Amino acid sequence: MYMSGLMRLQKFLSSGGIASRRAAEKLISEGRIKVNEKVVTEPGTKVDPLSDKVEVDNLPVTILKKKKYFLLNKPSGYLTTVKDPYKRPTVMDLIPKKFQEGLFPVGRLDLDTEGLLLMTNDGEMAFRLTHPRYEIEKEYLAQVKGTPSKDDLYLLRTGVVLEEGKTAPAKVEILSSGDKMSLLRIIIHEGKKRQIKRICAAVGHPVVFLKRNSYAFLNLGNLKPGLYRSLTEEEVQKLYRLLKLP
Numbered sequence: 001m002y003m004s005g006l007m008r009l010q011k012f013l014s015s016g017g018i019a020s021r022r023a024a025e026k027l028i029s030e031g032r033i034k035v036n037e038k039v040v041t042e043p044g045t046k047v048d049p050l051s052d053k054v055e056v057d058n059l060p061v062t063i064l065k066k067k068k069y070f071l072l073n074k075p076s077g078y079l080t081t082v083k084d085p086y087k088r089p090t091v092m093d094l095i096p097k098k099f100q101e102g103l104f105p106v107g108r109l110d111l112d113t114e115g116l117l118l119m120t121n122d123g124e125m126a127f128r129l130t131h132p133r134y135e136i137e138k139e140y141l142a143q144v145k146g147t148p149s150k151d152d153l154y155l156l157r158t159g160v161v162l163e164e165g166k167t168a169p170a171k172v173e174i175l176s177s178g179d180k181m182s183l184l185r186i187i188i189h190e191g192k193k194r195q196i197k198r199i200c201a202a203v204g205h206p207v208v209f210l211k212r213n214s215y216a217f218l219n220l221g222n223l224k225p226g227l228y229r230s231l232t233e234e235e236v237q238k239l240y241r242l243l244k245l246p
């Protein structure tokens with residue numbers, strides 16, 4: 001993630017995943033950062049990422065864990081897990097080896113579900129993204145059998161009773177409908193196991209194809225299935241703010 005050439009200390013710390021921009025500023029002003037053995041309190045100080053020795057609380061930045069954030073367009077046929085005992089393809093196979101250490105998927109998509117999957121080594125962020133308290137919205141495109149009636153839509157929108165209880169209200173829209181199938185846009189902020197398939201089946205319209213289009217403010221854009229990209233620094237900062245991370 002580091003680039004060659006001089007860069008501001010604050011940016012060096014944030015792009016290395018050591019701290020958010022704001023937290024980096026705080027670390028600097030608190031005198032906790034050393035550059036080439038000297039305490040630096042000026043956030044604008046320029047450093048050369050390749051040759052300067054930067055320390056946080058006397059620990060070289062290079063040995064502190066760099067945070068990684070990837071957005072993957074998961075294709076069907078890949079398990080959402082780090083390792084499969086039966087050696088079936090997993091989402092890790094779609095990320096180069098050099099980025100894999102400590103990386104894990106945020107939440108889960110079924111084997112046959114496609115679409116947006118976040119992967120990170122940031123446990124606190126993953127915990128908050130999947131915790132119901134933060135109500136992170138996830139948008140799905142679901143092709144279902146038949147066409148949901150007004151009553152079916154009402155049930156999906158207000159909550160469906162599953163064995164573990166009633167689901168929270170969802171936003172549901174019919175995008176198109178044909179003789180045998182319809183395409184629905186469904187937005188939920190919970191993450192119950194196989195929630196979309198189970199709520200659709202519960203109202204009599206089983207899912208035949210499912211794709212996650214967006215997660216919070218992130219969407220797939222024109223990322224092709226099987227490909228991934230790093231989140232930008234701005235996207236990471238935005239997630240930090242959204243999740244009230246320091």
Ligand code: URA
Pocket residue numbers: 108109110113193194195196197198210
């Ligand atoms: N809901 C499902 O049923 N499956 C998924 O993969 C994601 C949400």
